[in-house]
Amino acid sequence: MRFDDRLKTVMTQPVADAHDRTVRWRQLVDLLSRPHDETDPALLDAALTMVRTGMKGVARATRAATARSIAGRASDPRLLAIFASDRLEVAAPLLAAAPLEGEDWALVCQAASPEVAAFIRTIRGEVSHAVPIADEEAAAPAETEIREVETPSIGEMVARIERLKHRRDDPGAAHGMTVQERPAEMPIRAARLFRWECDASGQIGWVDGAPRGALIGRSLPADEGAGPALARAFADRLPFDDAPLHFPAPALAGDWKLSGVPAFSPVDGRFLGYRGVARRDEGDSGVNRPPVPAMITPDAEALRETIHEIKTPLNAIIGFAEIIDGQYLGPAHRTYRTRAAEIVEQARLLLSAIEDLDLAARVQRGDTAPSIVNIGELVQELVAELSAEGRVRIEVQPPAGSAIVEADQQLVGKLLARYLKALSIAAGEDAPVRVNLARSTKNIAVTASRPVSLAGCSEAQLLDPSFAIQGDTSSTLLGVGFELRLVRGLARLARGELSVGADQLQLLIPLSQS
Known part of the structure; x- marks a missing residue:
């Protein structure tokens, strides 16, 4: 059967539901990733259009798996441009292995989403980044802006975060001064x-x-x-x-x-x-x-931009490691694949923490809105997820009354997930963790008894980001100290608190953010 016949057969096959559409989409992508120089151009254009329009109905995990399966094989810039318009985790492995020339890269860059365009500049500095949608008048400022945004070194990013931290800790911020009352170093x-x-x-x-x-x-x-x-x-x-x-x-x-x-x-x-x-x-x-409240400062915006600058190279690292682990460019020794898998796991842990910081920056900027959150149901869902992962058994004592608060749902979800994860890391294979939920006039208290591994540790020790439990192999990169420190930071953003007692840890979540 010729390529044209296969393509036409797939395009005309009936689809009854979302599963059939996904199967057809993957088959089209697979065929279009193969050589098709003698294919009818009109048929080829129609197939590419079906891939582009059908992408929205395909799950992100499926799109990512499909992109990895054709990495190093797909050479049609129009197909690669379609994937370049997707999220970075989908496009990275495919673009990192793309065998394209200069003009083809220009076409891909033109269609690329902002985060993918930054990724392309990271891996192929010689490719000039074409502004996607600009005439000559509009292109000039955009190109100037792109030249100004250079990929910073790790040292520069660390120094920048330290400067932001010092500015946040200045006396004006500590005394609750508003932006208008503070010296106008960076007027808004x-x-x-x-x-x-x-x-x-x-x-x-x-x-x-x-x-x-x-x-x-x-x-x-x-x-x-x-x-x-x-x-x-x-x-x-x-x-x-x-x-x-x-x-x-x-x-x-x-x-x-x-x-x-x-x-x-x-x-x-x-x-x-x-x-x-x-x-x-x-x-x-x-x-x-x-x-504008006091915590909405230029620092919050600068922090968010720094976070995005960190995420781009981190996503690139994940993409390259997945290529090695999946052997998409050819066989790789087991040792290299094992190391690549470890890099992917640890980079994703870092990415998760960075996304929490991104959420914190958005909360500081006032970009989030409160909604009704049922703490009891949310805790039960998170405990079920941890149990399914085989981490540890957590026993939850529900509150006597309602456990509903008015807060940003994403922030509270991240907060509880980090809190329960820290408890599971600390508990290991010891006795089950017992968590009690109680409602007061102002807060919902989520209280857990200290796991045996944390007995005798001071508050300063537990909140030290470098603190890890001896012999713990479940978290090679971010230990229990990092998790608890992040929990306290997220809790304070939600106007709550994490308190460390002699025999318990207590997370307080206010009933209302107002």
Whole structure:
């Protein structure tokens, strides 16, 4: 059977449900990753379109597995461009092994999402990064900005984090002074107009005239609760003018009017995204907006940008290690594969911790919103997950009354997950951990008796990030001290506390964030 016949057969096979669509999508990707120089161009274009449009209905884990399976084999830049528009964990192994030349890389960069574009610059510094959707007038500032963003060394990133920590610990912050009361080292000016660009999925990748950290990575219109007019324009690839939009970020808080025009590739007419401008709604002068609280400082925005700079090389490390572990470019000795698997595991642990810091930065910036959270149900779900992983047996005593709080659900989820994980690491194979939930007039208390391995340890020891339990092999990188230190930091962000007693650990979560 010829390639054309196989491609046509797969494209025309009936699909009854999501499973069938996923199977067809994987078969199309597999066929398109093979040589097809003599294929009918119209048929090839139709197949690529089916892959591009069908990607949204395929689970991320399946997309990532498919990308790894064709790594080193796929050479069609149009297929690689489709994967480049996806998340970095999906695209990294495929792009790291891509056998492309300069012009082909330019096409891939043009379609790449912001985090994938940064990854490509990291692994192939000689590839010039084409701005995805800009004319000559708009391209200049974007290119200038890209040249300014250099990949920092590990030492530079550590030094930057230390500077941020010292600024957070200054006397003004300690005494609860507001941003307006503190010395104006980095004044925050209220933006009235800014220019923006987003990719085909609506994710903002370039901003001029407004704080980048408040906008980069946000999705239009999905994340912002946009009106039906803007959503309809995006769906139909139509221009829009003065579409109302509300930004929750403190630096841009208020109502805005967005105008944008769609951009299409001059090569194949493919939709690339939108570019446009945003103007503050004249009816929203900003006078009635609530004052910015003390913890929303320029440091929070700088910290978030630093976090993104760390995540890019870390994702690259994960991608390369997965290539070795999966032998996608050829056989590798068992020793190398074992080491690569360890690197993937440890890098993912670091990535998880960095994502917690990213969440903390967003909380400090005021980008999150409280919701109703049932602490009792959440604890039971997390305990079931830990038990399924075979970590340890945790016995939960539910509260006498309700265990519902008003808080940011993601923050509370991370907080409880870290807390229970620290307990499981400390308990090991000893007696089961007993956790008691109790409600007071102000808090929900999640109390656990100290595991035997933590007996006699002072509070300073337990909260030392380098503290690890002797003989513990379950966590080779981030020990119980790191977990508890992170728990306390997240608890304080939620206006709660982690207290260390002589025979127990107690996590306090306030009933309300207000």
